[in-house]
Amino acid sequence: MPVCQHCNTEWTWQQTFKKIFTFKRSLTCPECGATQYLSRRSRNHMSILAMIPLVIGLPLVGLSLPASIIISIQLVTFAAVLTWMPRFYTLTNEEEAMW
Template sequence: MLTCANCNYQFQYKEALPFSWKTRVGHTCPNCDEKQYYTASSRKRSFNITIIAFILIIFLNAIDVPFTIILLVAAAVIVAMIFLSPYIYKLSSEEEPMW
């Protein structure tokens, strides 16, 4: 679960979920009022998961899987990434450069 890098406050799931669709925006910790951002390694992990999902979709298309199945797989991957993100990512008190 997401933990504040400043005060070690552990976000509840409903507090952490908005982080998954607003990755470039800092969110304020409800305990210490410090802005929190995804770490660079978390954003790289998110990028890698996205690339793997993209390759999977291209592979499914290459082996002539029906388009509806491909859409369902893509939707499942997107939903899984959003709902599992509070468990996968880490936070930092400052916005770190990607490279």
């Protein structure tokens, strides 16, 4: 779980999960209110994790599986990715460039 770089408080899974859907560049610590940013490494991990359901789904379509099976597998994969995303969050005090 991410740790605030200002107050060293570890965020809970629920707090982190809610922050996934904010789509803001900066995150606010729920304890001290300090502005935090996702690290470059975290953003890279999030990009890779978001692609996993697509990478798994394409070969399933190529195998001509029934749509119900493909959709079921995609939903389970999507739920698993969303469940694991908060564990890959790391925070910094300053916004880092992607390159």
